Amino acid sequence: MLRWLTAGESHGPELLAILEGLPAGVRLSLDHVRADLARRKLGYGRGARMKFEQDELHLSAGVRHGLTIGSPIGLRIGNTEWPKWTEVMSPDPVDDAVFETGRGQRLTRPRPGHADLTGMQKYGFDEARPVLERASARETAARVALGAIAKRFLAELGIETVSHTIAIGEVEVPDDARVPTLADLEAIDADPVRILDPETSARAVELIDEIRKDGDTIGGSTEVVVTGLPSGIGSYAHWDRRLDAKVAAALMSIQAMKGVEIGDGFRTTRRRGSAAHDPLYATGDGIARSSDRAGGIEGGMTTGTRLRVRVGMKPIATVPHALHTVDVATGGDATAHHQRSDVCAVPASGVVAEAMVALTIADALLDKFGGDSVGETRRNLEAYVRSIPAHLRTTPELADPASARPAEAEVDESPMGDSLSEWRV
Ligand SMILES: Cc1cc2nc3c(=O)[nH]c(=O)nc-3n(C[C@H](O)[C@H](O)[C@H](O)COP(=O)(O)O)c2cc1C
Numbered sequence: 001m002l003r004w005l006t007a008g009e010s011h012g013p014e015l016l017a018i019l020e021g022l023p024a025g026v027r028l029s030l031d032h033v034r035a036d037l038a039r040r041k042l043g044y045g046r047g048a049r050m051k052f053e054q055d056e057l058h059l060s061a062g063v064r065h066g067l068t069i070g071s072p073i074g075l076r077i078g079n080t081e082w083p084k085w086t087e088v089m090s091p092d093p094v095d096d097a098v099f100e101t102g103r104g105q106r107l108t109r110p111r112p113g114h115a116d117l118t119g120m121q122k123y124g125f126d127e128a129r130p131v132l133e134r135a136s137a138r139e140t141a142a143r144v145a146l147g148a149i150a151k152r153f154l155a156e157l158g159i160e161t162v163s164h165t166i167a168i169g170e171v172e173v174p175d176d177a178r179v180p181t182l183a184d185l186e187a188i189d190a191d192p193v194r195i196l197d198p199e200t201s202a203r204a205v206e207l208i209d210e211i212r213k214d215g216d217t218i219g220g221s222t223e224v225v226v227t228g229l230p231s232g233i234g235s236y237a238h239w240d241r242r243l244d245a246k247v248a249a250a251l252m253s254i255q256a257m258k259g260v261e262i263g264d265g266f267r268t269t270r271r272r273g274s275a276a277h278d279p280l281y282a283t284g285d286g287i288a289r290s291s292d293r294a295g296g297i298e299g300g301m302t303t304g305t306r307l308r309v310r311v312g313m314k315p316i317a318t319v320p321h322a323l324h325t326v327d328v329a330t331g332g333d334a335t336a337h338h339q340r341s342d343v344c345a346v347p348a349s350g351v352v353a354e355a356m357v358a359l360t361i362a363d364a365l366l367d368k369f370g371g372d373s374v375g376e377t378r379r380n381l382e383a384y385v386r387s388i389p390a391h392l393r394t395t396p397e398l399a400d401p402a403s404a405r406p407a408e409a410e411v412d413e414s415p416m417g418d419s420l421s422e423w424r425v
Pocket residue numbers: 047113114115135136137140254255256257314316317318319340341342345348349352
């Protein structure tokens with residue numbers, strides 16, 4: 001089992017994160033983590049803070065001489081903005097004067113769409129500062145750092161993860177656009193909105209400019225693609241073992257995410273059954289699916305084809321043309337507080353989504369294969385893959401129905417072996 005925890009406020013001294021349960025022997029350098037932290041700060045439409053704040057990474061535990069050692073991995077990410085916030089976020093009591101002016105002013109005009117008002121009710125505060133400090137997506141830097149480590153573990157097993165933007169507002173990548181692989185990552189990250197198709201990217205940038213000019217904000221969607229997965233990760237046997245449920249929960253836990261689709265998701269719900277699933281064909285190399293509508297998960301388990309999940313983000317709640325609200329200090333009409341904000345954080349949210357998927361997959365793999373060292377995990381994985389009998393084996397490549405015969409014929413000719421042990425994992 002892999003466990004992870006984060007702590008830290010948006011304007012506190014630092015974010016903290018612990019990853020527990022990762023096997024020993026994973027090759028890891030600080031640069032791997034730094035690279036993903038830098039990717040998370042990219043993206044057209046982010047606010048001023050992304051330009052001046054640095055993510056100061058410290059690896060405190062669990063790694064020695066470039067290898068994980070099986071102990072909990074601990075890391076810190078310093079907020080370089082901290083010197084401006086020492087009084088407002090001081091752990092010790094401060095003088096009341098701090099709350100009179102500037103950064104310390106009490107935030108009594110809650111923003112609709114953010115955690116402000118309900119957080120005040122729930123935790124018993126009379127202003128939103130202590131709420132937004134933790135509700136803020138600054139915390140996603142810690143998740144991305146942990147995800148970068150999980151990705152190193154996955155890479156040791158030949159599993160690769162990539163994300164890209166598929167929509168900004170109503171500007172969408174066409175349905176039939178090529179699904180990227182890790183080889184496309186450089187091109188995706190080089191694009192201002194992380195869209196592969198230059199024409200769609202240009203329209204998305206134009207839209208963000210328009211939205212910014214209007215004093216508004218915009219959301220969108222991203223897709224995460226994972227290749228190299230064996231079949232059978234997750235399970236149909238109980239609700240909390242289903243991999244689709246775990247991936248959906250992980251993605252929905254990211255600030256501002258409002259919906260998750262596995263594979264073709266809601267598009268599938270509008271199709272007839274005959275056009276909604278991925279028919280099986282016998283190819284010379286095993287059983288293959290002729291389409292990728294399920295997104296690589298059936299019955300809560302990986303099918304062995306690429307995993308494809310999408311997550312949709314609502315527009316940023318701190319709208320510059322601030323929304324109507326109530327000043328809870330006076331009870332009167334007001335506009336919501338706004339100092340600065342992102343106009344669009346969809347490109348960055350893809351990097352966070354990648355991290356959450358990587359952590360979830362790494363956990364599910366360890367659930368099935370265990371391993372105190374990555375070599376042990378790899379041996380267990382390979383033994384499982386070898387144990388699947390030839391007539392049940394699948395290939396990740398899509399079948400061409402024209403040159404394949406239906407899988408049923410194959411099964412008829414070669415029924416499952418007499419002995420249970422022949423196919424038992
Ligand atoms: C990468 C990223 C950046 C974000 N930046 C902002 C921002 O600048 N201003 C803002 O109001 N919300 C921002 N959000 C969204 C809020 O954190 C989120 O809406 C808030 O925590 C309320 O949670 P909910 O939207 O899940 O209900 C961002 C989210 C992400 C993932």
